[in-house]
Amino acid sequence: MKPRSFDYVRVKSLAEAVIALARHGTEAKIIAGGQSLVPLLNMRMASPAILVDINALAELRGISLEGGSLRIGALVRQAEAEGSVEIAKHAPLIAKALPYIGHFAIRNRGTIGGSIALADPAAELPACLLALGGEVEIEGAKGARTVKADDFFKDLYETALGPGDVLIAIRIPVPSKDMRFGFSELARRHGDFAMAGLAACRDGKSARLAFFGVGSTPLRAKKAEAALAKGSLEEAVAVLDHDLDPPDDIHSSGKVKLHLAKTLLRRIAPELAA
Amino acid sequence: MKIADDLPSALTALDRPNSYIGRSVPRPNLARLMQGRGQYVSDLALARMAHVAFARSPHAHARIKKIDAAAAKKTPGVIAVVTGPELAKVITPWVGVLSHLKGIKSAPQHAIAIDRACWQGEAVCAVVAKSRAEAEDAIDLLDIDYEELPVVTDAETALDAKTLVIHPELGDNLTFERKHEAGEVDKAFKEADAVVEATFVFGRHTGVTNEPRAIVAYWNEGEQRLTVYQGTQAPHMMQNLFAKHLSLAEHQVRVVTKDVGGSFGIKVHTYADEMATVALSKLLKRPVKFVADRLESFITDIHARDHRVKAKIGVKKDGTITAFEIDDLTGIGPYSVYPRTSGIEANQVVNLVGGPYKCPNYRALARVVFQNKNVMCQYRAVGHPIATAVTEGLVELAAAKIGIDPLEMRRKNLIPDDGYPCAGASGIKFEKLSHHAALEKLVKMMGYEKLRAEQAELRKKKIYRGLGFASFIEVTNPSAAFYGVGGAKISAQDGATLRLDAQGALIVHSGVTEQGQGTEAVLAQVAASAFGIAIERVRVVTGDTDNTPYGGGTWASRAAGIGGEAAWQAGKALRQNVLAVAASILQSEPKALDIRNGLVVDADTGRERITLDEVARVAYFRPDTLPPGFQAELVATRHYVPRAWPFAFTNGIQASYLEVDIDTGFVKLLRHWCVEDCGTVINPQLVDEQIRGGIVQGIGAALYEHCIYDERGQLLNGNMADYLVPMAGEMPDMEIGHVVSPTADSELGAKGAGEAGTAGAPAVVMNAINDALRPLGAKIITEMPATPGVVLKALGRV
Amino acid sequence: MSAHDISLTVNGEAVREAVEPRRTLVDFLREDLGLTGSHVGCEHGVCGACTVRVDGAVVRGCLVLAVQCDGARVETIEGVSDSGAIADLQNAFEKRNALQCGYCTPGMLLAAEELLAAGGTPGREKIREHISGNYCRCTGYEAIVDAIEAVVQARGGRK
Incomplete structure (x- = not known):
């Protein structure tokens, strides 16, 4: 099958993304890696009026150590994360989980943030975030907020993300030395x-x-x-x-x-x- | 690394210079496929080509009360919206019955449903548009009013008096029934020391060809001709059917088949949506393309298997099998598929159960019933995986019961290799098989004793490995007995035309088709060998009803054995024709000459006399220099059909070595072996790869593949994420060996090899799982696929 | 919906086209550019027949939209064949008969090349894992694994 028609905008800044999402409400969908969204479009199981492509947002990239946390940008591709020294060192649980995600061609495109935001109940990364007691950084029309993993996953494909929200990054507390995974x-x-x-x-x-x-x-x-x-x-x-x-x-x-x-x-x- | 010429040791020698028989010659058409330059039907675009998509019934059984197309017709890009009654003016319906399947019945099936949909997925309306996406947009806007009807989904109750009759005019839901009784069955069971009974359940599955079904039909109003580009296994059969149902003469229809992205029996049937596409082209007078998407493939490509077999074996203490008995029930959807019918798989089960064994006492009942699910029909190894799993499952259960080694049990009962020709208990006739030689070769190849020792050792460490075996027979090279005698216009014979071109190269036109198995390589090998030319100078043309001899195509493992023999005979004939011309030029006698390495030589000395391009030059451009009255004929056509035997049965044996994780129910496949006997091996590499691919298809059935329906007739897993096909990560390496018993029915002696792998693999995996779990006192697993849940249940863990 | 203009390079050639946002990359390559070597098998990201390279990484052509490829560098089986970049792999596939119908082959070759290009000497298990997202119905996979393994050894771990 082929997707239903939709409009498309590739936003250049986070602010632009938030405005676009606010304007279109539930009619808009964010596309990042697209590895879960595009199958739904192709099967006509999802029919957004507009796709907001956030792939150009530099502020959603990067892996960094901030205070006591490892911050992984939402747009970090799963394949990139697999090769990350920081993740291997500070979030070994995620490093263990990444190779289980789909296949390499999926991980080349699929993002860390996309997997968390979709919250497939059988997916690896949401469970890792939950096990690690991580947090999710969200930017929305009302500004930025942080939600603990324990409060993020609400129900089947339902999370703390509202229609106007963009998942910015996840944060993982750097583990103590005696932590086992x-x-x-x-x-x-x-x-x-x-x-x-x-x-x-x-x-x-x-x-x-x-x-x-x-x-x-x-x-x-x-x-x-x-x-x-x-x-x-x-x-x-x-x-x-x-x-x-x-x-x-x-x-x-x-x-x-x-x-x-x-x-x-x-x-x-x-x-x-x- | 195993890139090497793996010549089987004992090939029949057809020893001539340029003999390619028995050699692993690379296929001539691989480069274009590897460069992405194949010509699949889904790649094809023609001028003014429109795309059709179908609205399909979401219900398993429903009356179509109303189709309002007003909004759909206004959608951008839409060319036409056509309902069943409208299309029925252009194309007639069909009924899938054959006269030699006594009593088989079915109802007329239309290209698009007229007033009732009988399975989830049946097309109820067509939309033709400039693009597939636009056609789908319009389908979204069709307003179709259905009245849901009661459904028949459970085959077990389909024949009950209170069950709805799907086609009231047929009287009941029984499509076909066959009973067979041979020997003294009751007496044989009485005389048995042990009787083992089991019910085997085979999950419904489907072919999942990587390229879905695809067709482009072009009715040229000016020429009054229909050209159909179709991914099919049987172009001439389809030519006949298109002509018949569009009321055309066959010569008005051309079917062209270039590259096909996988077939396996999926692409040898009449599909309503493909017939509709052809009819729409005639109606709209323009090219129309239909490519099934993956989701509609799952609900419209034929399904197969879905049998429940209650089975029984009697055995003496010494291991002698006294009797087999089966009761097979299968539900085939609402229509028997045209033109091969949906009675064949059950019929094959009856034919094949007990087939490898001497046991003369056999009782069988097979019933085929209608139901409101997608149609079932012939898919790779038709009936064989079922019959083999039932027979070999029973044999291993009986062996375990009386405490005899499963291979000893087989040695005791398999038809002796010097016992041919003979007939099986079902009446099938064997020319020459080699069960014992195959078994002994397998034992040697796999290192049986060592593996048994390893298995015992590992069990002490709570690692549970199992070994399973299956001897099997395979139907190949079918004569007219398969379909022709039943009235279907499906050619059993096949032809080859060989032509020497103007530069002395050999052009082969054949009625058999290339589905990826290597037909064109085999034809080139055979033609080059028969004629005496380097294979690099042979070009093969297949898949075009305008340009190839009439033939059956590719199915039932017939292409090499039948199409190959036709090419062999044509090669010999053309040689004589060419030698006649050469003799005339050289003022010699044809019999004093020979063709070797592409040169005409003295037969005795091998001395070069004249090149083939010189012969061609004279024949084509200077025929005036030839003697008066001599006419050069640089073309020869020959046909072949097996006559001495209804089928060329082949045989083989497989083994599986696997490990069961008893805490998770997961099965890890460690090794797989197959020894088979397809007669003369024309191309060892191609034969081995047919077997390997077939084995993995059989493993799919054993462990993964299952079309899961709910009681309302809804397919629950019709996508590739939920329908599990075998992928590389879980598949074993497979060792293949050969025994060679050529058929005397043809000069080449080749039988088929396309289905041997699929025939035996489900049985050996099932048997190996049971072997692994035997020391744990687990319940016997006779259900496919053997999912982790099935295994855990057998172990009493859940 | 209105078409979007995109500019990209495909097999080294500059391409400028107007595409509907709903056009997937594989449909764009096949239907707008006539590059039919990338195949459509499932359109939901499972079979791998549509495998192509975008900016050097192998992706599913059915799970990327053409409109997202504005400014991207796309390579298909036709491009890598003509450049000779995978000639050794193609030779190994031919020699080992690692394809039958050939429909999965372009995707399989690109997937295999990604593993090979990473260097090292992956064994059979790693090879199987790497191609486990590419469906082949014909071969049973062993011949494909053999062919890739042969190239692994021939290249000797060179990147």
Whole structure:
């Protein structure tokens, strides 16, 4: 299929982007990497009146260390992030997750910000952001704001981003030395969205477990986190029954997904041990 | 790195100078494909060409109450909006039945639905516009009023009295039924020491050709001729059908097939939307193009498999198989597909179950029913993957039950290699097969004992690997027994015309087609060998009903065996013609001369006498110098059709080695082997790659591919993100070996090889998974695809 | 919607065209420029038949809009064939019969070249992973992996 007609504007500045979005409201869609949006356009499942192309915005690029955080610009391509020394050093969980995203041709184009903004419940990066306790920088008609990952993912493809908002960057707290990271997912084929996945980190005091592919958003498993912080893996696995209630999808039942989530937790646990 | 000439060891020698038989000659048409300079139908643009898109029923079964096209007609770029009743004035409907499938029935199918849509995806209205995008814009604006009707989706209840009859005039939902009984089945089961029963479930899947179906039709009102550029496997068959249903003479229709982006049986059927495209061209008197997009491919390309087979095997303590019994049920959508019918796959299952074995006691029931889902029809290895998985699944289950090695079980029961010719329990006839030689070769190739030891060792470390096997037979080189006797105008014979051009090069025109399998290379090899010329001086022309001999095209693994033999015979004939001219020029006798390396030589000494371009020069430009009354004939045509046997059966055996992750249910394929016997191997590399590609298609069925429908007849995963095709990351390396038993029906002795891989792969993967899980006391897996959920369930983990 | 003027280079040639915003890059190449070597297989980014290079990086031609390529450098299979840049890879594909219908081949070659161009000596598993976003229905992939592996060895890790 071919897309329905739409108009297109390539904005030159963030301010211009915000104005364009404000003018067109819900009729406008931002295009960054386009790797999720263009399939929807091609299938006529999305029909915006106008695409606001933000690819020319230099202020959305770059990876930098700011204070205690690693700031990754929204327009950083996933392939660029894969090669980033800063990310490998300060956000090793993201470095572990990146190769699982689609295929290299997708990562050459797909952006960090786009993946977070779309918030596909089976995607890797939203779960990483959640596990890392990161933040999202947003620019909107009413100015700039920062939203914690825990508050960002609302429901299926629903986030704290409003129609006029632009996701500017994500911020990841630079981890303490004793922080351990674990990432794994189970996908039928290399590059597919996961049937179940887990992004996790743990230091001496606490653990954060963000599961993906098992609900309508990436999900923290807080009971399991508490059990794991106490040092009981078996209990953590057992209480996942209460943390997660995965719905059935065409590829597997919720029961299978829950079983896979438990298996992932068992498998990742050694990586999380100090 | 394996770039080397991998000559199989035991080829029949057709030893002449310039013999290319048995050599891995590169295909002549690869450069243009690698440079992006192929000529696929989807690439084609003609002057004044319009594009058609179809509004398709969103419902599995619905009455079309009203189509309001007023807004659509005003959309920019729109040329015409055409409904079913309007198009029916130009094109007649068809019924997919064959007289030799006794009792098969179906209802008339129209190019565009008239008043009722019978599956989700059936075209209900056509929009022709300047571009595909504009046609789709107009479809958005069509106002179509449907009245949803009750649906028949479950094949199991399709024949129940209270179930709706989809075509009331047919009386019931039974498309076709076949019963077969041979030997003394009840007695044989009674005499068995063990009887194993299982129900095998095969998921519906589809071909997913990388290039979707594509057609450009051009009705030239001035010439009163229709030219159809189509990605098809059977140009002459389509010529006949276009002519018949547009009420034209066949000579008014030309079908041209250049490069085709994958076929696998998907592109050998009559599709309503393609027939509609041709009719629209006639109606609008201009070229019209239709390229199915991927989403409509999933709901309109034929589906296949979707069989449920209850099956039973009886076995004695010593491993002797006493009987097979099957009850096969399959739902084929609302119409039997034209012209090959949708009864063939079930019919093949009946023909092939138990095929490799001596066991004479066999009972089969196959029922084919209508339902409101996309149509099913013949797809690569028709029926073979089902019959092989059922037979070989039963054999391995029986072997496990009586505690005998699965290969021993086969050695005990396979038809002995010196037992031919003979017939199978289903009545199929075998000329010469080599099950035992193939098995022993496989055992050697894979290092069977070592792998069994490794498997046992790893099990102690809780690593669960499995080995699965499948002996199989494959139908190839079909005679008229396949379709012709049933009344379908599908040619079983094929022809080749060879011409010496004015510079002494060889031009081959053949009725078989190139779908990427290497037909043109094989034809060039055969023609060059028969004639005696370097292959670089051979050009092959296929895929044009105006310019090739009448033939069947490519299906049922027939191109090399039938088309190749025609080219072989034509090559020999042209040689005689050329030698007659040379003898006349040289005042010699034809039999004293030969053609070698592109030169006419003395047959005895090999001494050069005259070049081919000189022969051509004299024949074409100075015929006045030839003796009076002598006419040079530098063209020869020959045809070939198998006559001695209805089909040239081939055989083989496959094995899979895999590891099951018992905590996730994921299966990792480690190695795969296939030994097969397709008779004379014309091009070893091409044969091996047919088998490898076929195996991976079979692995798709075993582990990944599944058209998932809900109870309302909605396809839930009709896109490439949700319908899982095999990709490179998960596929194993495959080792291929050969045994060579040529058919005596042709001089070349070549049988087909296109479907052997697909025939056996699902069975071996299934058997290997069960072998891996056996020590864990898991339930037997007889369902495809074996998803992680299926495996975990068998293990009792979920 | 009104057409947008775009200027770009395609296979080194300057191109100026007016395009509708909804035109995908692969449709633009095929239908407006007649470069039909980039194929359309799924139009939702899964099959890889439309693989082309934009500003040196391999992308899905169906997931990039032509209008986004204003000012870009686009290379297609026709361009890299004529420059001879992948002649060794094409030779290896021919020798190993690493294509059958050929529909995936332009995309497969460009995908493989990206791996090769990165240097190093990737093994079979890495090669398989790298081409795992390019669908081939015909070959079963092994011949493709063999051909790429042969070129990996022949190039000896040179970038």
